Amino acid sequence: MIYFLLSCSVIALMVITAEGQIQVFQKPRFYGVKTGRTVMIYCVASDPSLPARVEWLKADNYLDTQKTLKPNERTVMMEKTSKRNASITIKKVVIDDSGVYFCKLNETQGPGTELRVSRHxxxxxxxxxxxxxxxxxxxxxxxxxxxxxxxxxxxxxxxxxxxxDYEEPKDDHTYEGLEIEHCGDVYEEINAVAAQDADADADAVWEVESPDQE
CATH class of the missing domain: 1.20.5 (Single alpha-helices involved in coiled-coils or other helix-helix interfaces)
Known part of the structure; x- marks a missing residue:
């Protein structure tokens, strides 16, 4: 009886230890899709035979605060079984679905899958x-x-x-091109004036007052 109880304790301890050391992987690690597409993220345990409780979390970025996801009409979550891995399916994705999705199996969290949705x-x-x-x-x-x-x-x-505006004016020859007979009395007047000037100059030069004239 003692050996039986001891064996049960060892088995239970091994199960607890194995459950605590489970490793979680996610596939794929990145999704880049257009709006309206359907995406599926898988959560894989290092030991598929171990039963596990599945929880999905989402954050805007890897270091941001994570929020627990709940299933709805567009989000379908599949539990892990011995023959099937856990998964989450998001239908007709929109811009707001962008973020990082984390899978948690028995309190062990996966590395995360980044989803980026862009407009079509x-x-x-x-x-x-x-x-x-x-x-x-x-x-x-x-x-x-x-x-x-x-x-x-x-x-x-x-x-x-x-x-x-500042161009030098050309010489203006008023009488240029006129014939002598067309000039009328112009030349006669010029000759008369010239003669008067000559007489005046002659009188001015030769008219000398004598010392005896007083």
Missing amino acids: GDPQAVMNRSRVKDVIIFLQGFLLILCIVVPLVQFFKLEKKEDA
Whole structure:
């Protein structure tokens, strides 16, 4: 009887020790999907024959606070059996489903599986956005060129205008090209004036007051 009790104690101790040393693995370690897809994460124990209690937790990142997950219409949790690994299935994923999912078997937590959900993009819409960006870049470049060229053109025009305003006037020959008979009395008047000036100069030069004249 004593040996029987001792054997039972040893077996129970081995079970407890094995349960405490269980190792947990998760597959896959990373998921990157578009919205609307269905993902499945597996939780594998180092000893598949051992019974285990399964719990799933979620955090925004590996070091953030973890929250316990509960099954709902989109989240299905499968318990571990001797013939099947534990798993969690998330249907029609949305952006808010992104995060890190941890599997816990008998208080032993797995390394975690990261899930990143991105929006489903329409190729035609992406192409249209790309074309719009190209047009905006072209317009920006064109406006930049105008901002540089227009002031330069205005500057050169103003400089040429100032040069034209300060150009030296040419000699104005009033009587150039006129025949002598077309000049009328102009030359006669000039000759008369010249003669008067000559007489005046002659009188001024030769008229000397004598010392005797007082």
